[in-house]
Amino acid sequence: MSSTARAQSGRWRQLRQPAAAAALAWLALVLTGAVFASLLAPDNPAAADLNSVLAGPSAHHLLGTDALGYDVLSRLMYGGQTALIGVAEAVAVCLLVGVPLGLAAGYLGGWPDRVISRVSDLVLAIPAVIVLLVVVSIFASNQTAAMLMFGLLGAPVMMRITRASTLTVRGEQFIDAAWVSGLSQLRILRSHVLPRILSTVIVQISLFAPVALLMECTLCFLGLGPAPPQPSWGGAVYDASQVIQRDPWLLVPSGLVIAATILAFGIVGNALRDTSVAAWSPTQLSPKTKTKTKTKTKTKPKTQPAPGPDAGAAPGLLRLDGLTIEIPSRSGAAVTVVQDVSFSIGPGESVGVVGESSCGKTMTARGILGLLPGAGRVAAGRCWFDGQELTSLTPRQLNAVRGRKIGFVAQEPMVSLDPTGTVGGLIAEAVRHHRGGSRQQAHNRAIELLASVRLPEPAAVARRYPHQLSGGMAQRAAIALALAGDPALLIADEPTTALDVTVQDGILGLLHELRRERGLSILLISHDWGVVTDVCDRIVVMYAGQVVEQGSTEELFARPRHPYTEGLLAANPHLAQAQATLATIRGTVPAPAHWPAGCHFHPRCPYATQQCGQEAVPLVTAGPDSMSRCLHIDRVGTAGGRYAS
Amino acid sequence: MLSLIARRLVWALPLLLVVSALSFVLVSLVPGDPARAILGPDASQAQYLLLRRQLGLDQPLYLQYYDWLRGVVHGNLGISLFTGEPVTTILNQRLGVSLTLIAAALLVAAVAGVALGTLSAVRGGRLGRAVDAVAMLGLAVPSFWLALLLIAVFAVGVPLFPATGWVPFSTSPAGWLHALVLPVATLAFSALTIIVVQTRDAMLDVLSRDFIQVLRANGFPARSILLRHALRNAAIPVVTVLGIIFIGLLTATVLVETVFALPGLGSQAVEAATQHDLPVIQGEVLYFTVIVVLVNLLTDVAYGLLDPRVRVR
Numbered sequence: 001m002s003s004t005a006r007a008q009s010g011r012w013r014q015l016r017q018p019a020a021a022a023a024l025a026w027l028a029l030v031l032t033g034a035v036f037a038s039l040l041a042p043d044n045p046a047a048a049d050l051n052s053v054l055a056g057p058s059a060h061h062l063l064g065t066d067a068l069g070y071d072v073l074s075r076l077m078y079g080g081q082t083a084l085i086g087v088a089e090a091v092a093v094c095l096l097v098g099v100p101l102g103l104a105a106g107y108l109g110g111w112p113d114r115v116i117s118r119v120s121d122l123v124l125a126i127p128a129v130i131v132l133l134v135v136v137s138i139f140a141s142n143q144t145a146a147m148l149m150f151g152l153l154g155a156p157v158m159m160r161i162t163r164a165s166t167l168t169v170r171g172e173q174f175i176d177a178a179w180v181s182g183l184s185q186l187r188i189l190r191s192h193v194l195p196r197i198l199s200t201v202i203v204q205i206s207l208f209a210p211v212a213l214l215m216e217c218t219l220c221f222l223g224l225g226p227a228p229p230q231p232s233w234g235g236a237v238y239d240a241s242q243v244i245q246r247d248p249w250l251l252v253p254s255g256l257v258i259a260a261t262i263l264a265f266g267i268v269g270n271a272l273r274d275t276s277v278a279a280w281s282p283t284q285l286s287p288k289t290k291t292k293t294k295t296k297t298k299t300k301p302k303t304q305p306a307p308g309p310d311a312g313a314a315p316g317l318l319r320l321d322g323l324t325i326e327i328p329s330r331s332g333a334a335v336t337v338v339q340d341v342s343f344s345i346g347p348g349e350s351v352g353v354v355g356e357s358s359c360g361k362t363m364t365a366r367g368i369l370g371l372l373p374g375a376g377r378v379a380a381g382r383c384w385f386d387g388q389e390l391t392s393l394t395p396r397q398l399n400a401v402r403g404r405k406i407g408f409v410a411q412e413p414m415v416s417l418d419p420t421g422t423v424g425g426l427i428a429e430a431v432r433h434h435r436g437g438s439r440q441q442a443h444n445r446a447i448e449l450l451a452s453v454r455l456p457e458p459a460a461v462a463r464r465y466p467h468q469l470s471g472g473m474a475q476r477a478a479i480a481l482a483l484a485g486d487p488a489l490l491i492a493d494e495p496t497t498a499l500d501v502t503v504q505d506g507i508l509g510l511l512h513e514l515r516r517e518r519g520l521s522i523l524l525i526s527h528d529w530g531v532v533t534d535v536c537d538r539i540v541v542m543y544a545g546q547v548v549e550q551g552s553t554e555e556l557f558a559r560p561r562h563p564y565t566e567g568l569l570a571a572n573p574h575l576a577q578a579q580a581t582l583a584t585i586r587g588t589v590p591a592p593a594h595w596p597a598g599c600h601f602h603p604r605c606p607y608a609t610q611q612c613g614q615e616a617v618p619l620v621t622a623g624p625d626s627m628s629r630c631l632h633i634d635r636v637g638t639a640g641g642r643y644a645s
Numbered sequence: 646m647l648s649l650i651a652r653r654l655v656w657a658l659p660l661l662l663v664v665s666a667l668s669f670v671l672v673s674l675v676p677g678d679p680a681r682a683i684l685g686p687d688a689s690q691a692q693y694l695l696l697r698r699q700l701g702l703d704q705p706l707y708l709q710y711y712d713w714l715r716g717v718v719h720g721n722l723g724i725s726l727f728t729g730e731p732v733t734t735i736l737n738q739r740l741g742v743s744l745t746l747i748a749a750a751l752l753v754a755a756v757a758g759v760a761l762g763t764l765s766a767v768r769g770g771r772l773g774r775a776v777d778a779v780a781m782l783g784l785a786v787p788s789f790w791l792a793l794l795l796i797a798v799f800a801v802g803v804p805l806f807p808a809t810g811w812v813p814f815s816t817s818p819a820g821w822l823h824a825l826v827l828p829v830a831t832l833a834f835s836a837l838t839i840i841v842v843q844t845r846d847a848m849l850d851v852l853s854r855d856f857i858q859v860l861r862a863n864g865f866p867a868r869s870i871l872l873r874h875a876l877r878n879a880a881i882p883v884v885t886v887l888g889i890i891f892i893g894l895l896t897a898t899v900l901v902e903t904v905f906a907l908p909g910l911g912s913q914a915v916e917a918a919t920q921h922d923l924p925v926i927q928g929e930v931l932y933f934t935v936i937v938v939l940v941n942l943l944t945d946v947a948y949g950l951l952d953p954r955v956r957v958r
Binding site: 118121122124126128129130131133134135157160161164203207210211214217218221222234237240241244245248251255258259260262263266267270369371399400401402403404407408409410412415416417418419420421429430433434465467478481482484485491 | 660782838856858862881933937
């Protein structure tokens with residue numbers, strides 16, 4: 001897998017634009033030709049010229065003449081009228097009937113779903129083509145009746161697809177959340193469900209419109225459209241088929257016009273879909289792309305690398321050394337999201353990375369694993385793990401590190417396991433991949449792993465599917481999965497954030513025990529002090545892509561040496577004194593493209609002086625087991641109530 | 646799962662009743678009188694009335710329907726107004742031809758479509774665009790036109806395959822295969838696009854989900870992530886679409902069988918409709934409906950097998 005959905009769809013958008021423009025232009029041309037046929041057509045479509053029968057293209061007849069001497073171009077222009085009207089009729093009926101019913105069925109469930117699904121099954125079970133044949137016979141050669149009926153017969157497909165994607169969205173927890181928080185059903189449908197299923201509906205229209213055109217042409221081809229000699233596209237193909245050996249040319253204009261118009265519908269539909277998909281598709285992890293990014297490296301790390309291996313750390317199992325990560329923005333310029341990050345984790349040690357959202361915590365973890373989103377890349381720095389330098393490994397070598405040496409646990413347990421397989425099967429697959437052995441051995445090992453994460457009845461859990469587990473159980477299973485390769489380091493990215501408070505403690509206790517039993521090192525990413533202080537020996541505080549302070553947990557609590565740490569501690573509800581007003585840090589974390597010059601924190605800092613905004617601040621030793629990136633280390637802590645609001 | 650199948654089958658009975666009643670009414674609206682059509686313009690009024698009575702056409706519609714239903718229960722769908730053969734005999738002969746065509750086309754289209762759609766989702770770039778272009782052509786080229794082109798090139802131009810006609814398997818397996826190539830190619834090509842597009846979309850969607858990231862982060866091999874986990878998840882929407890495509894192909898056989906002059910259900914339907922052969926049309930409706938019901942059932946079963954969240958409900 002060498003590229004990602006996101007990078008690809010971005011590329012698609014760019015490369016497809018000319019095609020979409022050409023398709024739109026063609027549709028406009030067909031539309032103009034059809035609407036203004038009476039003005040633009042070079043010839044009377046019903047004027048048979050028996051003196052020039054089956055004449056090839058000429059100045060007078062641009063596309064030649066057919067077996068009765070009709071001008072082919074003129075007939076195609078007039079034929080376009082009936083074709084396009086027929087498509088519009090069918091699509092309108094299909095949409096107006098299919099989408100509301102699909103939404104209702106998928107969202108409401110229960111009896112509306114049953115009734116709608118049954119009726120739609122019924123309509124789907126009606127042999128469409130026979131009905132159309134019958135309709136055309138009843139309303140002799142009335143194309144409108146046939147196309148309206150075709151739209152109606154196509155509606156159940158639209159309804160099913162709308163229903164299926166509504167069900168998917170409905171099953172996601174945020175809908176329940178929206179419902180619980182009291183949003184009205186219609187509001188949820190409109191603002192949460194409809195946008196998510198829009199792309200599916202657009203894809204379906206882009207598939208149905210050409211099918212409707214095809215059906216229109218088919219009826220005409222079978223001689224069931226407007227009665228000859230009235231012009232139609234399908235009829236033109238039929239006329240050509242009668243003289244296929246004498247004049248194969250005649251097959252070309254009619255067939256190509258039909259094919260090109262259908263193609264144009266499809267291309268426009270695809271372009272629409274790509275934009276709507278890109279609007280909400282989440283970022284995606286991917287192996288480091290091999291292709292060179294075309295972006296100019298605008299932002300170079302301006303700060304000095306941290307002075308040597310950090311103070312007091314054990315010889316690192318994992319050691320980051322000036323890690324800098326860049327991600328190309330939409331405009332193509334590289335944006336630095338992680339800058340000059342250095343810290344290390346010793347064997348059996350547990351380190352917490354703390355900071356507000358979008359401070360670069362997760363990106364750092366992804367950088368270690370070589371799974372940066374899109375065309376993100378490590379722009380500078382090194383990442384040593386157990387003697388190996390990870391950033392210089394090939395994707396294959398890196399994949400051998402993942403799982404076997406470093407395990408990974410994600411935030412959302414309910415969506416981090418493959419929903420289509422059993423938990424045991426998934427873990428057994430990981431065991432077999434990392435450790436080999438027979439299926440039976442792997443299965444037994446999977447059950448052992450499930451037992452080791454303290455899941456009761458591990459054999460029964462192994463047979464279950466992820467959706468049959470509670471959040472806490474699923475997170476334990478996800479930890480078991482991460483341990484399948486017996487890694488030395490476990491990276492846990494907000495492993496408790498999505499869980500109930502009561503369940504959180506259990507997971508943290510489990511991490512504790514795993515550490516003790518296996519000598520596992522843990523890199524725990526969190527925005528929650530309670531979580532990291534429970535588990536971690538040392539803490540790394542990150543702000544706006546940089547490490548601003550690191551030190552032992554006790555030292556950091558006793559004496560924060562960076563204003564941001566001080567502010568975070570003051571703002572923490574777990575540590576606040578009863579009845580005291582909870583302090584806040586004013587402002588928000590700036591986006592990576594808008595980091596201020598100098599100290600990244602100075603616009604929000606109560607200690608800031610003019611000097612802070614001028615030069616990049618280096619990370620320096622600030623105490624026996626402490627480093628800080630601040631010009632005013634000595635003053636930190638003196639502000640007292642300055643953070644209190 | 647068994648109860649799902651049972652419920653579906655129980656539901657199928659009223660469904661068949663309603664659909665056949667509806668079509669009975671629709672077909673009765675078709676202008677023209679079968680008795681008149683059989684006898685031709687020169688027959689006397691007495692002959693005409695006699696034939697109408699023999700055919701049961703003088704009775705009210707609901708009685709005609711009731712008689713027909715009674716026959717269905719006994720496996721008797723009546724007798725063709727034109728050939729005088731039992732309708733079941735005619736349709737059973739033709740059922741095999743249509744099913745063979747559809748099954749072969751579906752197989753070819755599914756294998757090629759899933760492979761191409763996955764390729765397009767994963768590789769993107771120039772290869773993805775080439776796949777998209779080919780897939781798009783499948784939708785754009787009208788099957789009757791493609792059929793004519795194939796005939797023009799591979800039957801008339803370079804006589805590799807027969808232009809029209811059917812060879813029973815029992816007569817000559819090689820000839821059977823030979824005769825199948827062009828119609829199956831035509832049908833499969835038309836079904837390809839939807840499978841490719843749905844596969845690609847589903848794959849792109851699945852590949853952007855969290856669990857794929859977790860699998861990557863825990864060192865699952867790329868091949869397993871793609872072929873086992875992503876494809877299994879992506880298969881759910883694709884299988885739903887396969888059922889729809891089967892039904893689409895059933896419709897397409899009408900055209901393809903007509904162009905290639907194959908003795909299937911589809912070409913028989915066109916024939917019967919133009920001849921006002923009421924019992925045959927009714928039989929066609931019944932056969933088509935039963936096929937559609939069975940395909941929908943199979944789709945549901947496959948859906949349940951693939952998606953455990955559906956299975957338990």
